[in-house]
Amino acid sequence: MIGELAYVTDGEKGAPDGNYVELGPGKQWVQIDLGEEAALFGVWLWHFHKSPRAYADVVVQIGSDEDFALGSFVTIYNADHDNTLGLGLGRDKAYVDTHLGRVVDAHGLEARYIRLYSNGSTASEMNHYIEVEVWGAP
Numbered sequence: 001m002i003g004e005l006a007y008v009t010d011g012e013k014g015a016p017d018g019n020y021v022e023l024g025p026g027k028q029w030v031q032i033d034l035g036e037e038a039a040l041f042g043v044w045l046w047h048f049h050k051s052p053r054a055y056a057d058v059v060v061q062i063g064s065d066e067d068f069a070l071g072s073f074v075t076i077y078n079a080d081h082d083n084t085l086g087l088g089l090g091r092d093k094a095y096v097d098t099h100l101g102r103v104v105d106a107h108g109l110e111a112r113y114i115r116l117y118s119n120g121s122t123a124s125e126m127n128h129y130i131e132v133e134v135w136g137a138p
Contacts, residue, residue, distance in 0.1 A: 005030065013101065013131045015050035025125035027057070027085050032114040032132060037064065040106035040136040043076065043114055047121070048128035049097040055127070057085050057119035058094070060104050062111035073115070077104040085117055106136070 003021035008030050012019050021030070040062055047055050057080040063073030078090030095102060114134055118127045 008032070008129050008132050011131070013046050013099070015048060015099070015130060020048055020128050020130045023127040023129075025120055025127075027117065027119050028127040029115050029117045030129055030132070031066075031116075032134060033066065034112050034114070034134065034136075036138060037110050037112050038134075038136040038138050039108050040111050040114075040134060041108055042106055042133075042135040043104045043116075044101050044131075044133040044135065045104070045116060046099075046101040046130040046132070047097040047118065048130060049099050051123060052096055053121040053123040054094050054096045055118045055121045056080075056094070057090075057117065058092075059085060059087050059090065059117040061087075061115045061117075062106060062109060063113050063115070064111060066113055068113070068115055073113075074109055074111070076106050076109070080117075080119075084119060087117065101131070
């Protein structure tokens, strides 16, 4: 791993060197604990965007159990079209990451935890996260 997991929620969305966390190849995830249940309206994520690339098998789940036990979460975005991650077939479209990030609608669902998966990118097998913002209300 390169970088600090704290970078994922430090508020910095740019792509300068040293402003992202790099996780190893294959299925990887980061998880955010909001500290309490909240009605979530959006999850806004930024993968590395200094050069054009699309991340594979992006999945966003929200839930009430930190271990994401079966039945305790909802998948709000799934671009894993062949079920590589084993989380179900996705119907959402893959996208090229940009400085604008990607907003995922959370539909006002209640959750405390957010888990974001990826599986490498078109540029490399590594997984990068720059920032994740969660929009909601307690």
